[in-house]
Ligand SMILES: Cc1cc2nc3c(=O)[nH]c(=O)nc-3n(C[C@H](O)[C@H](O)[C@H](O)COP(=O)(O)OP(=O)(O)OC[C@H]3O[C@@H](n4cnc5c(N)ncnc54)[C@H](O)[C@@H]3O)c2cc1C
């Protein structure tokens with residue numbers, strides 16, 4: 043079985059700080075990481091391979107530094123990695139990104155071997171759209187499902203998954219090939235081992251494809267292939283709040299102040315009367 | 324109006340269509356055995372506003388099985404027209420069947436705008452619709468506007484740093500598709516006197532033969548979901564562990580509320596994911612939101628913009644939440660919360676007569692400051 047897993051190399055958004063003086067984001071020196079929500083997708087892919095055999099191929103469309111991210115997942119045990127990179131892919135929105143990924147997956151299918159399963163993380167921490175899995179499924183016209191928290195291969199030709207919605211737990215069976223979006227935190231990723239990393243370096247398991255390989259029409263990729271445009275950005279409007287801060291002498295005083303404030307506030311008094319005495323305030 | 328699109332510049336995989344061929348604002352309405360989905364009714368609120376600004380119709384698109392009787396309701400909530408696809412083929416939800424049904428309708432009617440509620444299902448099928456139409460899509464919008472001159476809809480969303488809002492448009496492509504998380508918009512007021520047209524459509528031959536539902540069961544969460552709660556006591560990293568949430572639960576119980584959490588508390592595994600408030604969690608609109616050991620990161624605070632009042636309990640006098648809450652107390656929650664529980668219990672015992680005493684005390688200490 044051949045599984046392709048998509049990963050993205052993203053700025054560690056938790057480390058991006060805000061400069062209140064200039065009102066801008068301080069991105070300088072912010073390290074990049076493999077999108078944390080992709081690691082469960084990699085882990086699931088490896089587990090399925092470990093059971094049924096075959097190979098896991100990680101893929102990422104990104105500028106060259108993303109090779110580091112692919113090296114990391116090779117270190118987790120991924121069999122090969124493909125970095126899809128070209129200037130004409132820059133500035134892509136999710137439609138243009140999914141296009142390149144879908145075409146690269148088709149190339150894997152025709153040149154490396156049949157692709158049975160395509161696995162993605164649920165969403166990225168820098169764009170959080172959760173578009174890519176469905177969009178890739180649309181380009182390839184494959185069945186797909188999101189929020190997967192369990193998956194097993196049955197009879198070699200199908201995958202059985204459990205996924206969770208707001209109020210339902212659902213079990214589906216999908217014919218292969220299919221696309222899965224893996225739920226955030228669904229599988230604990232195995233650690234990267236140095237020996238795996240070294241092995242993949244020596245054996246050159248990371249390959250790079252550019253548009254010379256994919257030969258895509260530049261009108262379909264990057265900025266030109268992206269229908270969405272950021273027209274402008276503004277500061278988030280502030281919500282008016284009372285901003286009263288109390289430094290109490292002790293916890294008792296803190297508690298008393300909170301209760302007193304609630305009783306004084308029309309909006310909260312009513313609520314307190316109802317919850318304490320079941321009457322209107 | 325936008326100028327005509329030069330088709331030779333477009334990706335040949337995209338159908339070449341002029342924006343001027345498209346008209347009307349659609350809202351996809353989800354429904355099941357229990358009726359209309361509230362989250363999709365909420366999308367009628369911005370839908371109405373944008374349709375009015377454009378001078379176009381607001382159309383509800385209701386797809387499902389045995390849902391026809393609900394169409395009138397969609398009109399009462401503000402739609403001018405409802406397109407209904409009521410088919411046994413839609414009895415079981417499959418993302419592609421659902422998406423392709425909407426795609427078929429969109430190809431026929433050419434709506435200019437499609438709004439879809441960002442429920443878990445909505446987030447699943449919406450990008451498939453957009454991609455199949457080769458249209459732009461913007462997820463998790465917090466507002467919408469329209470540039471009346473160019474007739475471009477502005478899809479407004481915070482990028483990962485929720486201190487900014489990006490205005491996104493798709494000037495060369497129609498329909499313009501956007502999703503918003505539940506509770507970002509209110510359900511419109513119901514107007515019994517509204518009238519509108521109901522159109523029945525049949526979408527032929529869309530089925531999913533490569534996927535099948537094996538089982539489906541309701542997961543009972545026991546407690547009230549945070550989306551509906553009037554009071555939410557929410558814990559963050561500062562709560563220190565799952566035991567910390569026990570204190571918060573006791574407080575929530577006295578106030579008739581429920582438990583929420585920051586992402587760090589969820590990531591730490593102290594509390595289940597459905598409790599997470601914020602950009603990647605849920606938007607909530609309680610009367611009272613009590614933030615305990617939560618620093619006030621922009622991505623968290625965006626989820627509580629609609630809270631009537633926020634009380635913060637934080638040990639750090641520099642915590643950013645202090646300037647984003649209504650009432651903040653600086654202190655260790657492990658002391659403040661038990662004291663607060665005691666105080667509320669005592670007040671409950673004493674009855675409403677004791678209220679005056681609190682106000683008097685407040686005046687006194689405020690006088691001293
Ligand atoms: C794309 C993106 C999306 C995100 N989405 C979300 C989201 O949906 N929801 C969300 O919450 N976050 C989200 N985040 C994360 C967010 O940036 C913050 O990291 C997170 O909200 C911080 O959680 P916290 O306030 O619990 O933890 P911290 O920031 O670590 O704050 C802990 C607080 O507890 C206080 N404290 C410590 N001990 C005590 C004590 N004994 N008593 C009282 N106070 C104490 C500390 O002073 C501190 O202020 C997102 C981030 C990104 C990049």
Ligand SMILES: Nc1ncnc2c1ncn2[C@@H]1O[C@H](COP(=O)(O)O)[C@@H](O)[C@H]1O
Nearest residue numbers: 048049103162163165166171172173174
């Ligand atoms: N540039 C990319 N290359 C490979 N996979 C990606 C890329 N962008 C997104 N993905 C995958 O798609 C998932 C959803 O991403 P998004 O739609 O951007 O939130 C991620 O978790 C990744 O698995």
